[in-house]
Amino acid sequence: MAKMIDRQLLKLFIMLDERLTAKTLFYTQYQIYLLDTWGAIKQAQLQFLEAEHDKAVCHQAYRMNVHCDNLDQEIGERQKAIEEKFKWKLKALKQTLRRKNDRNPDQSNEHQTWFKAQEAQLLALKRKRLDRVVPTFHHKNDASDVSQETLRAIEAKEAAILTAKKEKIEARYQRKIESLNLRTEKKRERLTRLNQKIKGWIETIYQRHPKNDYDLGDDIILRLENLTMRFGGLVAVDQLSFEVKQGEIFGLIGPNGAGKTTVFNCITKFYRPAGGKMIFRKSPVDVIVLNDYPVHRIVRQGIIRTFQNVELVWELSVIDNLLVAAHSRFHTGFFGQLLHIPKLRHEEAVLRQKAMHILEHLGLQAYMHAIPYGLPYGILKRIELARTLMVDPKLIILDEPAAGLNDQETRELARIIRDIRDRHDVTIFLVEHDMGLVMDICDRVCAISFGKKIAIGTPKEIQANKAVRDAYLGEE
C-alpha cells in the first residue's frame, strides 16, 4: 500500500518537476527573444537617427555646393518622380490632340496651335517644379549664410543632438533590459527553489525505493527487451530485442509484413505491447520504461515520430503546422487561451521564431505562410521533418521517409537527415525500403523477418549476411 502511494506521489512529483523545468526554460527563451527583438528595434532607431543627422548636415553642405551622396540620391528620386508625372501628362495631351483631330479633321491647324501652347505651359510648369526641389533641402536653421563657420557650427550642433538622443535611447534600453533581467532572474530563482524542493522529495522517495536504471549503458538511448505484439492469433513481433546507441542513425529493415511499423507503433504506444519492455534514456541521469506512458505523453519524454503517408493539417499554413507540433510546449491553460492573455502571446512569439529558424535551416522559408495542400511531396516530407524538430527531441522515429520520392529528392533527404543528426544532437531511428538510402546513411542496421530479428550490424555486415538475403529473396 505504502509502495503504491509512493509510486503515485512519484508520478505527480515528476510531472511537477517537468512542468517547472519547462517553465524555467520558457522564461529563459522569452528573455532571449525579447533581447533579440529589442536589439533589432534599437538598431533600427539608431540607424534612423544617423540618417536624420546626415541629412541635417548635408542640407547646409548642399547649399554650399558640397554634394552629399544620400541627399543627391533623394533629390534624384524626387526629380525622377516629377519627370515621370509630366511624361504621363504629356502623353495625355497628345492623346487629346489625336481625339480632337479625329472628331473635326478640318480644324487640325487650330488644334496644333492649341497643343503647342498647352505643351509649352506644361514644360514651363515642369521646369518650375524641378527647380523647386533643391531649395526644399536647405537647412531649416540657416539664413543666407554660406560660410564655413556656419557649416561647422551646424555640424557641431547636430552632433550634440545626435549624441544626446543616442544616449537617451541607450539608457532607455539599458533600463528595460535591466528590469527584464531582474524580473526573469527573480522568476527563475523562485522556480528553481521550488524545483529543488520537489527534487528533494523525489530523492527521498528514491531512497525508500531505489531507482532502477535497468543496466542501460551510458551510450545507449533505447533498448527493446523481448518485445512481443500479437493481433489475435497473429504474432506480428516476436521476442524482439535490440539496442539503439546515442547519436547514431539506426535502420530497421525487413520484407513487407515483417512488423517494422508495428515496432514503431509499440514504441510510440499506439499499440499496447503484449510483452516485453522498452527502456529509454530520457536524459543522462533519467531512465524510464516507455510501457508506463500513454500515447500522448510520449512526445514529452523526447520521442517524436513521422508517418508513412504525410499527416499534416491541411487547413493550416506551414508555420502553423509546426506550432501544432509544439503543442506540448504551450503551458497556458484553457481560460488563458480563451482570453488570449499576454503569456500565450509570449509563448507563441517564442515558438514562432523557433519555427522560422527551423524552416530557414531546412530551406523552407519560401513556403512559410503557404497552405501545404498541393505542395510537392518532397517538400511535404521535409515539412514533416521540420515538425519533429519543434519539440527538441532526443529520438526521432522516421517511418519510410523516402517513400514516394525520386532519386534526387532521396539524396537531398539523406543530406538533411545527417544534417539534423549533427546539428541537433539527436538519435534517428528509421524504417526504410530504399536500400540505397539505408546503406548510405545508417550507422547500424537491424533486419527483421516475420517479427523476429535475423541480423544486426553495420550496413556492410548486413549486405553480406546470408539470412538477410534469404529473407528478401527466398531460400535457394
Next chain:
Amino acid sequence: MDRVMRGINRFLREFKAIVKHPYFGYVFFGMMFLILLLLRNQGMVTISVINTAVIVMIYTVISLGFSLLLGFGGLASLGTAGFVGFGSFLMGYLHGVKDYSLGVTLLLSLCVALAIGLIVGFISLRIEGMYLAIITLGLGEILRQFFISYDIFTGGFSGRSFREFTIFGINFVSGDGRYFNMVYIIVVIMFVLAMIATINIIKSPTGRALLAMKNSDSAAQSMGISLIKYRLLAFILSTVFALLGGMLYIMHTKYSYAPQWNLSFSLEILAAVIVGGAQSIFGIAIGVFLIFGLKISVLNYIPFFQENPALIVIFNGALIILVVMFYPGGLIRLLQTLKYIVVKRFGQLKQKWRRYRYGEDD
C-alpha cells in the same frame, strides 16, 4: 509641419492596425445591430427586421459552438436542439419561477452544460462519424420527450410562457418597451463576446489541436494532443454555446414550446453552418441569416410564398443543394470569389481608362 505629417502617418498606421484586428470586425458588426435598434426606436425600421436581427444573433451563437465541433473538431452532433431547449427551460425555471439571480442561473447552467458535454464527450471516445451523429440524435430526442412529458417544468405540449425576467435587479411590468431594448442589448453583447471567444479559441493551441484531431487522430496523438481532453472540450464548448443560445432565446421570446426543439431544428443549424462555411465566423452569420432570417424577414412578405408556405422549405432545400454543389466551402467562398472578380474587373477598367487617356503605348 514635418512633425504633424509624421503624427498623421503614425495615426493612420495605427488606425490600419486597429481595423485589421479581427475584434474590430465583430465589434463593428455588433454596433451595426445596435444602430438598427436606434433606428427602430425612431420608427424608421419595422419590427420584423429587429426580430430577424435577434434571431440571427441568437442562432449564430448556437452555430458558433456547433462549428467548433463540426468545422474544427470534425465531430458530428445532432443533439443541438435538445441542448438549446434545455437551456431555455432551465433559464425559465431557475430565473423566472425560482427567482434565482442571473449569475446563479448562469453558473448552474454552466454546470449542466459541463455534465452534458462530459457525457457526450465520453460517448464520442468510442464512437465516431455517422454513429456518433445517431447517438447524439437519440440524446436530443430523449431530451425532447423529457420536455414533453415533464410538464411541471416545461408546460408539456402547450409550451410554457414566462413573464418578463428581472434583469440586473430591474423589474419590468408586462408590455414594457424597455425590456425589449434591454434584452436586445444583452443579445448583442453576448453575440460579440461569443464571436471573440470563438476566434480566440481558433487562433490558440486549442483550435490548432482540434484541427489536427480532425485531420488525423494518430498524428495528433503523436504530437502530444490528448484525444480525451480535446474531444470532451469540443463537446463541452458546443453545449455551453447551445445552452447560452437557449437562455437568450427565452429572454427574447418569453415562450418555449417543447416540440419545437426537434431534429429539424438541429438539422437547420447544421445547414446554416454548412451553407455559410464551417470555418468562418462571418460565414456562419451569413448562413444563419439565409436559413432562419430570410424566412422571417423577406420570404414571409412575398405574396407567392404567402400563398404556398410549403415552398419556403423547398427554397431552403434548393439553396443548400446549390451551395453544397457549387461552393462546398460555404458561401463565404462565394464572397471571396466575388471580391476577386471585383478586383480583377477594377483592374481591367483601369487599364481601359489608361488606354483612353494616354493612348496606346508607343
